[in-house]
Amino acid sequence: MALQEYNKKRDFSKTTEPYGEEAPDAGEWRFVVQRHDARKLHFDLRLEMDGVLKSWAVPKGPSLNPSDKRLAVHTEDHPLKYLHFQGTIPKGNYGAGEMTIWDTGSYSLSQGQQKSIQDLYKKGDLKLTFYGTKLRGDFALVKTHYQNKQNQWLLIKKEDDYSIDLDYDANLHLGENAPSAGKKSPLEVSPKRQVSPMLASRDKAIDIGTLKKGWLFEFKWDGYRILCNHEDSNTSLYSRNGISYTDLFTPITDSLSQLSFSAIIDGEVVSLNKNGLPQFQWLQHYREEPKGDLVYMVFDLLYLDGHSLTHMPLTERKELLRSLVEDLPHIRYSEHFTNGKGLYQEVLAEGGEGVIAKKADAAYHPGIRTESWLKFKPRESLEALICGYTASESRPFGSLILGLQNEGVLTYIGNCGTGFSHKRQKELLERFQALRIDSSPFLGKINLAGKQPIWMNPVLMAEVHYAEWTDSGRLRQPVFKALRQDKTPFELHIHSDTQSESSDRSDKQPGSAPGEENSLQLDGINVPISNLEKIYWPKEGIQKYDLIEYYLSIADILLPYLKGRPQNLHRHPEGIEKEGFYQKDTPDSFPKWIKTTAIYSESSDKQIDYMLCQDEATLIYMANLGCIEINPWHSKMGNLDRPDYMVIDIDPSPKNSFGEVVEVAQSFHEFLKSIGIEGYCKTSGSSGLHIYLPLDAQYTYEEARDFCKLICTMVQQNLPSLTTLERRIKSRGDRIYLDYLQNRPGQTIAAAYCVRPQPGAPVSTPLLWKEINSKLDKNDFTIYTINDRIKKHKDLFKGVLGKGIDIESALEKFPD
């Protein structure tokens, strides 16, 4: 490639919109790794970011082995066109030599990343997930801390399903999957696995009229992008994120189940009004109120009768598709046209969404945003932060107050008062309540033309369509489309066979409109999930979604500590700032698959059905009920009066520092060591610490409690002014309460790995004794950090359910 052309393209890249529709927030961007046989062979890693390709030269190439730290030297930004470039750079030019595409695909920030990619990039601490052919899974791309080596970064594979233990040499992996001359062979698909759809890109610089030969044009349907896998008697519909729509859109499922061949179909489900125009809002409320003609507009066929078709040209796939779905009810073949300009004008006149242009000979690359498909639409859209709303007498609220984060400053971009039904407004208003704040989140004063603002913590995002920007930086004719569903769907954690883990907010997608009844298939049970986006931690904007995601991720480790134990549910259905309540009895309205055990209650003279958390399904059902915290008994069914462990509950007064708590725990550790006991310590998740001693159900609660009291007495004597055994709060003063009374039947303590209804969503986290020092920060352990910690330390509480201590021989070692 000549420098001249490079420069030309570079100028072009500067002219692209700084805030385009896709680039800033889609959460998934493209990457390429080029093998560059220049003076010295190296690999160039390029990541799409802010409209350019951030680039690193990796001398040894990427490795899939986590123990390799590959040096990556940050080089200058390259224009986006480099995503597809391979060829020979002539001698005499910079970087002369052969350049081939080694791998390409998309990437996103890894799970649990809170900051924007721009911030993390600036910090030099990128945790990325790649969806390429060779580069797959999680990587860290981090700046080294050498101050005189500013541009030296390291590319390190993280331990996951794609990492390997063997040596890895990128130069030996040029295999058949390597794309050659711009023709990357597409992934094969199978109806046994979900497929991520190919996505269209958008380039406002292109005039649809200039696309002629080799392009065809389809309606851009305003509905849900849905794929269908059909094989034998199995027919399933699912969204881009893998959420199942098989049951919701039964007319379509039933119709496609009649197919006589196995197939994978791509299309858009729409709800049509009498004039045949798709009504997106009707579709959003299809579950509660089916309305309009439900039609699956199918436009691609990826698999037929045992063969993957992804490599075939589009026109051939569509021909097969047309004959396949002929005459099926609720299924319509999406025709294509050759006059793009004409179709576009027609669509505009009818108020349609837009037009998709497709290269007639293009293959189908699952999960890739392709330039072989281009979307054209008259209106812009973006994701804006909802910063508040205006009051109204006639409606639930007047309009949304919208803002964007602009270089760290929240900027007002206008109000939006249309696009929601009365019903939708009420749902939104309810969701807004938890986020209300007293003063404006904007720095300056906002002119709202006298309307009364109600301010909100700006964490919710709305997809808004608009005509253009005004000169003063406001949206013209904004219309609310949907609340953003910006999270990775759980389904992907369960069926790890889908590719894309991120969502594209510019393509509308189903998933979690409020009031929509979701469910999650776990342990063969359809677990009902409601109000996923309900905010449980208003300050942080953490949703029920995040809680469930955490519990899904920790279930395997957590469940052994819950199985067989009656529980006291502690529920916070309205979030942590509203009062929660305890619930012991399991009402009849709970599903019958929930296991319970009946225990007689003296006070109410009746049997109480205590819930047992035996499996992931119950765990998630509990989370859905607002059980942020989990409170199991210390003893199990079958041996209810003999606890499996003894608990030393270290409870500081509000006046004690955490450092003092640590000091007390250290004192316990010393004493326990002196009587030959190891003990296991965890954060309570709140302000204290818990020390567990394994008992293996060998002693009664009373024996455990007496032994605990003895130990606490020793420590209290050792630290008389810092600790107390006083049960009355008033008598404790500002001392730390050593609560041995927790060792009683029916008494509970927040389980290891459970979340606490406290600021920051802390997790009760098992620790190494050596971590219990003045540097310990209990705020380090939250739903966002525990999984990394477990990768490193595994389950530090394993011993709690292991071999029990011998109280008698420990007592012999007591002083005096």
Added chain:
DNA sequence: GGGAAGC
């Protein structure tokens, strides 16, 4: 969070 009662 959800069901029942009340307006």
Added chain:
DNA sequence: GCTTCCCAACGCTTG
């Protein structure tokens, strides 16, 4: 049809 209400714990310790 929509809003509000109401419910969802216990048992041991201590004074």
Added chain:
DNA sequence: CAAGCG
């Protein structure tokens, strides 16, 4: 006994 406590 009622109130306190987790």
